[in-house]
Structures are given as C-alpha cells and as structure tokens.
Amino acid sequence: MSTSSRNAEKFVVRLPDGMRDKINQVARKNHRSMNSEIIKRLERTLSEDATGILNVEYLEQLSKRCKELEASLEGLQNEPTVALLKRTLEQVTRRCEELEARAPGTQLKIAARG
Numbered sequence: 001m002s003t004s005s006r007n008a009e010k011f012v013v014r015l016p017d018g019m020r021d022k023i024n025q026v027a028r029k030n031h032r033s034m035n036s037e038i039i040k041r042l043e044r045t046l047s048e049d050a051t052g053i054l055n056v057e058y059l060e061q062l063s064k065r066c067k068e069l070e071a072s073l074e075g076l077q078n079e080p081t082v083a084l085l086k087r088t089l090e091q092v093t094r095r096c097e098e099l100e101a102r103a104p105g106t107q108l109k110i111a112a113r114g
Contacts, residue, residue, distance in 0.1 A: 023037055023038065058099050058102070062096070062099060065092075066092075069092060072088070073088065
C-alpha cells in the first residue's frame, strides 16, 4: 500500500530522550528511513496483538489437553511404561499438530528424549 507523502496522514509524536537516535540506528541497519522503520514496527505490533489472542486460545486448549492426558495416564498405570509413553506421545503430537493448524505461525516443539 503505497501512499505519497502529500496524501499520507501526518501525526506528530513526542519521543523520549534518546529514542530518535535508537530508531535512526535501527532504521539505517535495516536500510529504511526512520518513518518506514516506525511504520513497519507499528504494523508488526498490531499484527502481534491479533495473533496474541490466538496464542492465548491455543495455550488454553493445550493446557486442557494436558490435563486430559494426565487423567488418562492415571487410569493406565497398569500398562507397560514404554508402550504407554509411546501412545501418549503420539496423542500429544497429533493434538499439537491440530492446534498448530488452527494458529498459523505458532509452533510447539516436541523434543523426544532418549
């Protein structure tokens, strides 16, 4: 979305001491103008706010599933441990994949321990 500077809305912002220099340094490092750097960062935080809502829902679902799996483990204490752990890991992995599909950009890493 390209807008000429004549048609763009303008808004004066008062920056705390030192912030202008920090923005300038980061903008130069990223090969952007200060204005472009500020816009990029505002767009990112607004997007992250929307994604954060999905992440909270994702974590709530994950927490609920962990509690369900813990209850399942308590009921299966008589089974051989290795078989039980393999089945539980498969269930957790499947559920995480389902949740990741619902919240793009969010990944849950599952590390297998030997």
